[in-house]
Ligand SMILES: Cc1ncc(COP(=O)(O)O)c(C=O)c1O
């Protein structure tokens with residue numbers, strides 16, 4: 359399998375080079391040159407597989423011979439051995455219409471672990487095999503950072519620096535990142551928003567001289583390996599729905615950077631019979647507005663009960679745009695340049711209709727989010743975290759009466775007790791989270807200033 363850029367200015371490269379490149383060198387995003395197709399008979403075979411075996415089959419389609427079979431199997435086994443549930447991502451049936459796909463059984467209690475446990479091990483593998491220096495630079499609204507740090511802490515040949523928006527992540531998220539005291543980890547708390555953090559790292563990745571000099575590697579969903587690992591649970595969950603092939607099966611996805619829902623889009627393009635992708639946002643609803651109106655334009659930033667989705671500029675939107683525009687890289691490049699200049703992209707009516715054929719969207723306001731948490735707790739004795747609650751509220755709004763829906767549960771409620779307490783629900787913290795409160799924190803608070811960050815990176819990355 360070869361990889362190309364959404365902006366068309368990168369020579370075709372293999373999977374491992376795509377992982378190391380992270381952001382495409384022309385500023386675009388890497389995607390497979392062709393999307394592998396999975397036949398109905400293959401799907402039937404896959405429906406019987408364990409999570410790990412399914413991951414192996416799907417990964418192999420993209421990795422080919424670049425990692426020997428037994429080594430890939432070993433990487434997958436190690437990555438999912440850290441999960442607390444033997445099914446890795448179990449599916450719970452809540453009602454006849456609603457299933458919840460629990461993605462929070464990994465070490466940091468968020469869906470990010472599914473991809474980042476694998477990517478952390480993959481980086482360690484590449485570092486050892488190819489003697490590559492791995493200096494990871496990432497931005498987080500709370501979950502990616504904790505998960506990426508957990509995936510590589512203490513690993514030889516790897517350093518990691520994570521930027522998070524100061525005082526705009528939950529307390530547990532902050533503690534998960536900043537109580538790690540390994541010398542290969544640096545946490546920078548930026549006085550700004552997640553978009554500021556993400557903007558900074560994207561600029562640094564786009565500066566190929568700096569990127570190559572300091573061997574910068576990405577763990578955000580700009581890295582295609584993240585998307586790939588996240589496609590697996592769409593297949594796995596679909597196979598768990600009773601009589602899925604006789605029903606219309608939707609997925610409802612709490613969305614910020616458009617990464618997780620893009621993985622669902624990719625699964626559909628590979629042949630998984632997904633009916634509709636329901637995009638759930640909070641008050642930061644740029645993506646809801648895009649799906650309803652065809653205009654992609656950042657709005658005012660809001661702090662919400664679902665802080666991990668407090669995102670305005672969604673990295674993976676560009677990947678979707680590429681496919682929406684019939685893989686016309688030149689057009690994508692010019693639209694992205696226009697976005698940089700004018701802060702807005704508008705698609706035509708034909709493309710809006712195409713988008714609305716597959717996507718529905720609902721922006722969930724704070725009161726509706728809390729009300730959904732309370733209602734599901736009372737009626738189904740099931741405690742939703744605020745991001746998942748947005749997904750469930752969007753399911754209620756957008757699911758057709760003849761459709762079933764799998765809502766992605768992207769985090770454990772214990773990570774967001776600030777929001778759960780507002781529903782007057784007392785929850786018990788898992789032991790791993792409880793112990794964080796006794797530990798000292800290590801982080802540097804910095805201004806929202808790229809030069810200040812660069813100086814710190816130069817000292818930290820060897
Ligand atoms: C708990 C949680 N839910 C949902 C999201 C949104 O996922 P994505 O950015 O892939 O759209 C995030 C972060 O991105 C998250 O941390």
Ligand SMILES: N[C@@H](CCOP(=O)(O)O)C(=O)O
Nearest residue numbers: 498499500501502578579666
């Ligand atoms: N919500 C994310 C934001 C970063 O998204 P990513 O999927 O591109 O890593 C987070 O928790 O950090």
